[in-house]
Amino acid sequence: MSVEPQATSARLTDDELRTLHAHWRAANYLSVGQIYLMANPLLTEPLRPEHVKPRLLGHWGTSPGLNLVYTHLNRVIRARDLHALCVWGPGHGGPAVVANSWLEGTYTETYPDVTRDEAGMARLFRQFSFPGGIPSHVAPETPGSIHEGGELGYSLSHAYGAAFDNPDLLVACVIGDGESETGPLAASWHSNKFLDPVHDGAVLPILHLNGYKIANPTVPARIPEAELDDLLRGYGHDPIHVTGDEPNGVHRAMAQAMDTALDRIAALQRAAREDGSGERPRWPVIVLRTPKGWTGPAHVDRLPVEGTWRSHQVPLAAVRDNPEHLRQLEAWLRSYRPEELFDAHGGPRLDVLAWIPDGDRRLGATPYANGGLLLRELPLPALESHAVPVDRPGATRHEPTAVLGGLLEEVMRSTADRRDFRLVGPDETASNRLQAVYAASGKAWQAQTLQVDENLDRHGRVMEILSEHTCQGWLEGYLLTGRHGLFSCYEAFAHIIDSMVNQHIKWLRVTRRLPWRAPVASLNYLLTSHVWRQDHNGFSHQDPGFVDHILNKSPEVVRVYLPPDANTLLSVADHVLRSRDYVNVIVAGKQPCFDWLSMAEARVHCARGAGIWDWAGTENGTREPDVVLACAGDVPTQEVLAAAQLLRRELPDLAVRVVNVVDIARLLPSGEHPHGMGDFEYDGLFTADKPVVFAYHGYPWLIHRLAYRRTGHPHLHVRGYKEFGTTTTPFDMVVRNDLDRYRLVMDVIDRVPGLAVRAASVRQRMEDARLRHHDWIRVHGTDLPEVTDWTWDG
Structure with missing residues (x-):
């Protein structure tokens, strides 16, 4: 016309x-x-x-x-x-x-x-x-x-x-x-x-x-x-x-x-x-x-x-x-x-x-x-109704995002009449183990449907289109007009919307200074199918750098969380869905992983943001640790605990402290980020002069950048993703990037004074295990039995 x-x-x-x-x-x-x-x-x-x-x-x-x-x-x-x-x-x-x-x-x-x-x-x-x-x-x-x-x-x-x-x-x-x-x-x-x-x-x-x-x-x-x-x-x-x-x-x-x-x-x-x-x-x-x-x-x-x-x-x-x-x-x-x-x-x-x-x-x-003028509190369920039971650390396994899917299903159901919550993502809801939400709402769809289709719904509130830009734009418009939501995405492809999240962060930073702008619900990302479990998709799907991008932005607006298990993921999700005027990034796995903390312990640990796991270390509170094993992320946490177990067996006199970090901004000085630690607190946790071997989910230099002003920074050694990837086995991914348990034990021996000579044979056995791994996967196509069958027995 x-x-x-x-x-x-x-x-x-x-x-x-x-x-x-x-x-x-x-x-x-x-x-x-x-x-x-x-x-x-x-x-x-x-x-x-x-x-x-x-x-x-x-x-x-x-x-x-x-x-x-x-x-x-x-x-x-x-x-x-x-x-x-x-x-x-x-x-x-x-x-x-x-x-x-x-x-x-x-x-x-x-x-x-x-x-x-x-x-x-x-x-x-x-x-x-x-x-x-x-x-x-x-x-x-x-x-x-x-x-x-x-x-x-x-x-x-x-x-x-x-x-x-x-x-x-x-x-x-x-x-x-x-x-x-x-x-x-x-x-x-x-x-x-x-x-x-x-x-x-x-x-x-x-x-x-x-x-x-x-x-x-x-x-x-x-x-x-x-x-x-x-x-x-x-x-x-x-x-x-x-x-x-x-x-x-x-x-x-x-x-x-x-x-x-x-x-x-x-x-x-x-x-x-x-x-x-x-x-x-x-x-x-x-x-x-x-x-x-x-x-x-x-x-x-x-x-x-x-x-x-x-x-x-x-x-x-x-x-x-x-x-x-x-x-x-x-x-x-x-x-x-x-x-x-x-x-x-x-x-x-x-x-x-x-x-x-x-x-x-x-x-x-x-x-x-x-939109903050129209915003209503999101009806979130009691976390205990979705928590996994944990009688002792590492005794059971669950898929963290699948557990979260149960919580999101209840949120979707409880907002069915008021219709102010949406889940968006690029064709990955089920792939990311969030399919439980389909019991409360199907996938929005107005085009043709076929008999073979599943979960398509003309009135659905799960939004999937293979365009991260469109998903991001939908959710931003939805939040800014007074509603709630979550963006689920493969970790490597969050980079596609780098520019968009830049603009949203800038928008939020400015609106915080405008008293007439009412706070809106935070923009929440769940990044899963992450770098350490993209062994099947290969190098193109292996990139944990979105966190680096986010942490370059306004400290008053950005938050990054790396929950190590299902219950900590529930606690973090509850926190970010209640928050206002932030961009929150959660990195969590969808594959079965060990359950480390009960729901009550997870709440305390997540509120703290970083803390000592006494049950995993060997310092026993009687003397200063000889070394600190730190970790952030689910796979690094497992590798650190496996390394701690090896050290307990091989070097029983060594005092090892295990520190887990959920809120990555805790590593920053308190003057640079609202969640940052003061020097006194940081030194108490990581020590000022003892070696710290840090297993990190992403690029290792980010941890150095966050902690470079700390007294103990010269003693900080970080392992993480170093752009070595391919289609391989899950454990080979960590070996290729020197994040594996054997390499972490070798790092401890290399950095704790006196161990280089005294523990030379231990170090040699660790190196031998890495070589055995290399040969094993090329013959069998699977990881070593001692890796696949590993359990925590601390």
């Missing part, structure tokens, strides 16, 4: 057109003012160089199109009394969204010093991209936002995440044509196959084609319209086109397009909710074509600007030094006729405000964009 401006002239009355155009002009004026002005906001005197900012930062090109969308969303929200949210995808649309927020009054309500008058307008202009002010993006500081403008490619998945389980919500999503070229955006078009028209809200994508990125044309703007339509229809959307550069015609076309789209959405929802239709809806999408830098300078220095890439940022770059640029800027600003838009005190006139919705219907005031 193509809606051309001349075909829709009857839809708006002249009075409606006049007031819509007034609002759009006002928003454009305020957008230009933010980029350029630091004084004389109403142009009550001729513009002079000192009225202009010394550094011009900001982006004009996308702003007039965004202002048009905001204006017309106001109209339909007011006319239809809609609950609506808009995700603003174009990278630098800050001036437009801030301008509209100020016009509707939400900016002043949020920041009372930026009043809706001349003085407030001056503050609004000066603060934009100015030291001590606000960023040029649609940032967390912007009322009504859940999407940072620098998150290129993620807008549509965020929009769908916001719509899930919000049946009364319309989520508009403006997608820039540059953004539409990205891989994450391309995959997120498939989100409509997961949108339940009964229990979810609606997403209205608005693909804004202004033709250019920073310096190049965009693909969707240059392919034939029919080809673009084929692409959008192939994704399952019905396109509605609005094209033009004559404002009155575009206003009329945009109004009809919005009405057509919303009528279609209402009909589709009615068919599903009232008539019981099971047909997958074909949702509308609006394709909006307007010139880049619309209404700005047509030419600058005799070069074309409006409608070209030259309008992307600051069309007039030398205003303070070039009198002609200053003249053009004043003419540009006055072309909006500000005296018709603002009264003598600088407040918006009634025509400008005619279509502003009331109260929290305003886009800047919607509580859906401040």
